[in-house]
Amino acid sequence: MSMPKFLLRRTLQGIFVIWGVVTVLFVLRAVSPGDPATLMLGEGANQELIQQVRAEEGLNDPIFVQYADYITDLVTGDLGYSWRSNREVEAMVIERIPATLELSIAATIVAISIAVPMGVISATRREQLSDYGATLFSLLGISTPNFWLGLMLILVLGVWVGIFPTGRRAVGFGEALMTLVGTGSPGELLTWLEYIALPALTLGTYFTALITRLTRSGMIDELGKPYVKATQAKGLPLVLTRYKHVLRNTMIPIITVLGLQMGTLMGGAVITETVFNWPGLGQRFVDALGIRDWPLMQGIILFVAISFVVINIVVDALYTYLDPQVSVE
Amino acid sequence: MSEDILRVSDLSTRFFTNEGQVNAVESVDMTIERGEVFGIVGESGSGKSVTALSIMDLVESPGEITDGSIEYRNEDLADAIRDDHPHAVDGEFVDLLSVPETVHSGLRGTSFSMIFQDPESSLNPSLTVGEQIAEAVEVQRRASSRPRSGRARTQGVQYSLGSYIASTILPSKKFVTEESKTRAIELLELVGIPDPVKRADEYPHQYSGGMLQRAMIAQALAGEPDVLVADEPTTALDVTIQAQILDILADLQERTGMTIILITHNLGVIARMCDRVGVMYAGEIVERGTLEDVFVDHVHPYTEGLLGSVPDLEDVGGRLEPIEGNVPSLLAHEMGDGCYFADRCPRAMEECLHKPPDIEGEGSDEHVAKCYLAEHPYDESQALPEGYFEDRTMGEVTADETSSDETTEEMRGDD
Numbered sequence: 236m237s238m239p240k241f242l243l244r245r246t247l248q249g250i251f252v253i254w255g256v257v258t259v260l261f262v263l264r265a266v267s268p269g270d271p272a273t274l275m276l277g278e279g280a281n282q283e284l285i286q287q288v289r290a291e292e293g294l295n296d297p298i299f300v301q302y303a304d305y306i307t308d309l310v311t312g313d314l315g316y317s318w319r320s321n322r323e324v325e326a327m328v329i330e331r332i333p334a335t336l337e338l339s340i341a342a343t344i345v346a347i348s349i350a351v352p353m354g355v356i357s358a359t360r361r362e363q364l365s366d367y368g369a370t371l372f373s374l375l376g377i378s379t380p381n382f383w384l385g386l387m388l389i390l391v392l393g394v395w396v397g398i399f400p401t402g403r404r405a406v407g408f409g410e411a412l413m414t415l416v417g418t419g420s421p422g423e424l425l426t427w428l429e430y431i432a433l434p435a436l437t438l439g440t441y442f443t444a445l446i447t448r449l450t451r452s453g454m455i456d457e458l459g460k461p462y463v464k465a466t467q468a469k470g471l472p473l474v475l476t477r478y479k480h481v482l483r484n485t486m487i488p489i490i491t492v493l494g495l496q497m498g499t500l501m502g503g504a505v506i507t508e509t510v511f512n513w514p515g516l517g518q519r520f521v522d523a524l525g526i527r528d529w530p531l532m533q534g535i536i537l538f539v540a541i542s543f544v545v546i547n548i549v550v551d552a553l554y555t556y557l558d559p560q561v562s563v564e
Numbered sequence: 565m566s567e568d569i570l571r572v573s574d575l576s577t578r579f580f581t582n583e584g585q586v587n588a589v590e591s592v593d594m595t596i597e598r599g600e601v602f603g604i605v606g607e608s609g610s611g612k613s614v615t616a617l618s619i620m621d622l623v624e625s626p627g628e629i630t631d632g633s634i635e636y637r638n639e640d641l642a643d644a645i646r647d648d649h650p651h652a653v654d655g656e657f658v659d660l661l662s663v664p665e666t667v668h669s670g671l672r673g674t675s676f677s678m679i680f681q682d683p684e685s686s687l688n689p690s691l692t693v694g695e696q697i698a699e700a701v702e703v704q705r706r707a708s709s710r711p712r713s714g715r716a717r718t719q720g721v722q723y724s725l726g727s728y729i730a731s732t733i734l735p736s737k738k739f740v741t742e743e744s745k746t747r748a749i750e751l752l753e754l755v756g757i758p759d760p761v762k763r764a765d766e767y768p769h770q771y772s773g774g775m776l777q778r779a780m781i782a783q784a785l786a787g788e789p790d791v792l793v794a795d796e797p798t799t800a801l802d803v804t805i806q807a808q809i810l811d812i813l814a815d816l817q818e819r820t821g822m823t824i825i826l827i828t829h830n831l832g833v834i835a836r837m838c839d840r841v842g843v844m845y846a847g848e849i850v851e852r853g854t855l856e857d858v859f860v861d862h863v864h865p866y867t868e869g870l871l872g873s874v875p876d877l878e879d880v881g882g883r884l885e886p887i888e889g890n891v892p893s894l895l896a897h898e899m900g901d902g903c904y905f906a907d908r909c910p911r912a913m914e915e916c917l918h919k920p921p922d923i924e925g926e927g928s929d930e931h932v933a934k935c936y937l938a939e940h941p942y943d944e945s946q947a948l949p950e951g952y953f954e955d956r957t958m959g960e961v962t963a964d965e966t967s968s969d970e971t972t973e974e975m976r977g978d979d
Binding site: 460461462464465466467468469470471472474475478479480483484487557558559560 | 620622669670671672673674677678680682685686687688689690691692699700703707720721722723724725727728739767769780783784786787
């Protein structure tokens with residue numbers, strides 16, 4: 236199979252997955268208690284108005300008609316209006332994407348740049364102090380709850396030591412970059428970095444711990460393979476055996492995990508965004524959940540689902556380049 | 565023949581495992597001449613491979629070379645080492661076990677090279693075959709461009725992590741150069757790979773087993789080594805391919821004049837390839853001599869047993885004579901005081917309960933055997949009663965299950 240054909244097939248599969256997601260969402264909304272019209276208008280609204288809204292929104296139609304309308308709307312790109320703010324859901328989701336995206340990417344960069352070296356050190360100095368240190372760190376990292384870690388970082392580094400400002404996203408990465416290009420001043424970029432440091436560290440800690448463990452065990456596995464001995468027998472410098480041969484092969488499965496985690500981060504930064512008052516999708520989702528703003532929740536979940544599908548396709552395509560034994564067939 | 569190139573004496577390699585100390589190689593002596601094919605034969609677990617790995621300095625934790633010397637004749641190396649480590653140098657010979665380990669490991673690729681049993685897993689699956697051979701070429705190229713003396717001469721090829729990181733961005737920093745890749749293609753051609761230009765860009769999984777072993781040979785030859793260690797090079801291959809691989813090895817050896825240490829459990833391979841042979845059993849060399857000494861005039865009952873377990877074409881329908889029992893445990897605390905082969909030996913005598921004398925003589929021409937029968941003929945009146953060892957094990961109720969009375973139908977073929 237050729238690459239375009241592979242991408243086409245995976246895209247069709249992805250559409251099927253997303254159809255599943257939106258259907259589950261529709262069913263959830265249909266069975267959950269509370270009348271949408273009442274939610275839209277507030278508790279004290281009069282009955283006449285409520286009935287009018289029900290008729291307008293098609294809430295009195297049979298459930299299958301409602302479902303058909305809902306799917307038609309989605310296919311035509313109409314995500315509807317937020318029940319509370321009455322703004323377009325599409326705009327409400329899109330405006331929050333940059334904040335979440337930059338936080339996810341920053342957390343991933345933090346994770347990779349700490350985890351991979353630590354995993355390598357751990358695997359190559361097995362049963363030594365640095366290995367025990369790294370193992371202990373990953374155990375702590377995996378078992379520390381995000382909200383607690385976030386609060387502690389704010390307290391210690393934000394308040395007591397005072398080196399990192401927190402509590403908001405002072406400037407977006409895009410704007411900061413534009414300032415740098417436009418005026419040549421890196422000031423805004425540094426401000427961005429200061430503000431994103433603690434949230435990225437918090438969000439990235441679990442991820443760091445996970446990748447450290449994977450790198451360590453993958454590397455130990457790979458180091459035991461016969462080809463490693465063969466590279467040593469031909470006199471290859473140790474650096475090349477370790478990094479060009481062993482680490483490279485270790486990273487192939489880790490890329491998969493990275494991809495999946497990126498998807499999770501896109502939607503899973505809920506706690507971190509709330510703790511740091513980071514204006515991303517996670518925070519918007521928590522707000523929407525609190526007031527049962529279904530269209531908004533649907534919009535966010537739909538976005539996360541699409542991200543997941545797209546990232547997975549990208550990872551699979553990448554795999555064929557990384558591992559010559561895997562082809563798109 | 566010609567001069568000696570490698571003198572191994574009293575080599576002991578032990579593994580310190582949770583179950584106890586394993587004496588994988590014990591007091592092995594052998595002298596290898598330049599340009600010969602020296603065979604090491606024995607059952608699985610007899611210490612053949614560990615001996616090879618010890619020579620290559622590839623013994624890994626929990627294993628350790630605990631004793632002995634490996635003297636390698638190399639004039640340049642001896643000159644470079646003499647000032648810093650006078651005790652390690654004897655004429656043109658350098659004892660690789662009494663110099664810093666970097667000196668020994670630095671000889672890999674350029675002085676000593678190795679091919680392994682399983683070609684399919686001995687190449688990295690995610691790099692092209694050409695790239696991997698080019699790496700070996702590059703090691704040789706860089707090693708030969710370093711000064712003939714001084715510290716750099718005594719080290720392996722160096723490449724820093726910084727250079728590697730830089731090489732991911734800057735192609736000029738890459739370890740493998742275009743010249744090396746070209747040479748890799750020549751090497752592939754040399755070992756008889758058709759269409760080497762195209763094949764060099766393929767990955768190991770696109771090769772057949774026999775082709776991979778050829779590629780491994782090309783890789784091992786890239787460094788133009790003095791000594792090639794071939795550890796069961798044909799075991800994982802089809803019989804027809806085995807012959808091809810042996811032909812290639814013999815042909816290349818003739819052309820380059822390199823020395824080959826051929827490790828195998830297959831006596832046919834030994835007979836076809838080797839000038840001299842060492843027979844290993846339980847970590848020791850029990851008999852050593854020329855091909856004729858070992859195949860015709862053998863002394864040790866173990867050698868006789870090995871030969872008896874090979875099918876003979878001229879005696880079709882005749883029964884094979886397997887060696888009764890199994891290779892003993894090599895755990896130090898489970899090994900007896902006497903000859904390790906005594907419990908399987910058809911001609912064990914009372915004196916075999918004491919350790920037979922060490923093989924005397926360093927010379928390479930001698931035919932020696934670690935057996936009392938080398939000193940005097942078999943004395944039936946001294947024979948141990950039948951079932952002596954079974955009674956003993958039952959009486960002592962030891963946990964040693966390896967000396968149970970199972971019968972190996974044939975020599976175990978694979979590791």
